[in-house]
Amino acid sequence: MKKLLLLNITLLALTTLFTQAYALTITPGATAGAGDEILWGNDTSQSKIDAVLADYDSGAGVGSELYKSEVGGGEFGPFAGSYDTLFFNTISDPKDAFITYTGGSFISDNPFLLVKDGNHEPAWYLFDLGDLGWDGMDTLELEDFWPGNGAISHVTLYGGSNPVPEPATMLLFGIGLIGLAGMSRKTRKK
Template sequence: MSRKILSITKPETILFVHKVVFICLVLAISMVLATQAQGDLIITPGDEVTSGNQTSNRAIIDKLITDGYISSAADSVYKQDVGGSESGVAAGSYETTFSNTSGDPEDALIEYVGTGAFISDAFALVKDGNHTPAWYGFDLSSSGLNWNGTESLSFEDFWPAGGAISHVEIFGSVSVPEPSLELLLGLSLIGLVGVGAVRKIKQKKVASC
């Protein structure tokens, strides 16, 4: 019995277990990063599906409902005002950075920073309010720009001749991501490596008896 205990705690066996654990951790991290790695979806005013000169949010939303782009004001799940705070049920999953100038930005980058809920079947609104048009609307659904909810949205070159973005807003539904096939395969591989490590330890233990 004492020889079995000693065989499990041999330095080479402990080192082997540490190597297996390290490899499993590296594989797990690599799989997670691979599923999260996304390119930017670049959106310019030319990608619009609708626009208008309404200046109040209520009037804009009414037009979007009338034209069939959204079903109700409750569809608003994320909004970021320039110089203000985020709002909406998906606010914790996204972060917006305005650029060019802090007060009169032409660009906005919306990044997914969460690990859970994300927006699907989305429609985006970029508003100025003081120029023509006063706002642009973009279909981000699978029938439009096909945004997957986690890749970054890069809004570029809005009102370069003196206007500025006042806020960005996304309408849609909030979903919870399902594990991708690549991630499931990676986890299966990690499990197989772990099983192999256990078998190797058992074989060494039996051989030492």
């Protein structure tokens, strides 16, 4: 009985540790000195940004726009149901934002984040989220973009995707766990 209680407490502790949500804080000034994780530019054309992304593309679909959220304009892209963005500081001129994973498929292969203003220098920032350690499910906390004279106009996530496990896969995993528990019980009875 004590072993079973200890096992349950251990499993609960491990589950709690592995399901905690974390946030990755991104600021243009603090992250800029980190190396290749950040790029910026003043040419606001999407073709220029696509060219920068193409330089990093290793065949994994970095140039694929998967999620876009505009200030006051809604969310777009195939992952619009998987992420949610909250802009704040001021409604019309936000300098901060939270991008949270809400469920479903998530971006995992070569993730990049574009934060764009377009009216100030630099006009945009592009972050290599893979190099920054983002797993596609952590909250992205954007802080201090264009303080005093600009604002975020939209954010865009680029990269590949990782589908949520199918119910059949989870069922197979559950059956395996039940089998292990049954074998353990059988060996204890002998």
